[in-house]
Amino acid sequence: MxxxxxxxxxxGKAPGRIVYENELSMVVLDIHPYAEGHCLAIPKRHVQWWHELTAEENASLFAAAQVVAKRMMDKLNPEFVCMYARGRRIPHTHIFLIPTQSGDVLDRFFNALENFQESPERLAKLKTPESLDNALHILKEK
Ligand SMILES: [Zn+2]
Structure with missing residues (x-):
């Protein structure tokens, strides 16, 4: 191990409920689901952050995520499939794929975040046109 x-x-040394796999990626059920069918898409190579993957690994990972998201839409009938990437608690990048309905746990979580974004002064400053232009300038620079 x-x-x-x-x-x-x-x-294959630990049990995993493998929903789908391709050459470079795998999608497994999360053992602590936020919703029925909550999956994690992972690269087969140990990489902490998704932005450290090769272009080929990224393409593979997002293709695998999309295959499973489409199955979720067909079979679980959510409103949409939420996606976000982590790698902090388990330092092997994993993309959360969570079938989401209005008002469910994850939806309430993100709604709470949106409310949070509205309130603190520090974050409110990020919404000014100057701040947004500054962020645009930083990220557009090569
Ligand atoms: Zn790993």
């Missing part, structure tokens, strides 16, 4: 549960699942 390695010290990474996702590497162990990829290697």
């Amino acid at each position: 390695s010290n990474c549960v996702f590497c162990d699942i990829v290697a």
Whole structure:
């Protein structure tokens, strides 16, 4: 066993409910689901952050995520499939794929975040046209 549960699942050394896999990626059910069918899309290579993946790995990972998201839409009938990427608690990048309905746990969480964004002064400053232009300038620079 390695010290990474996702590497162990990829290697077949730990149990994982594998929903789909392609050459470079795998999609498994999350054992702590926020909703029925909540999955994690992971690269087969141990990489902490999704932005450290190769272009080929990224394409593979997002293709795998889309295959499973379409199955979720067909079979679980959510409003949409929420996606976000983490890698902090388990330092092997994993993209959350969560079938979402209006008012469910995740929807309320993101609605709370949106309300949070409205309130604190520090974050409110980020909404000014100057701040947004500054962020645009920073990210557009090559
Ligand atoms: Zn790993």
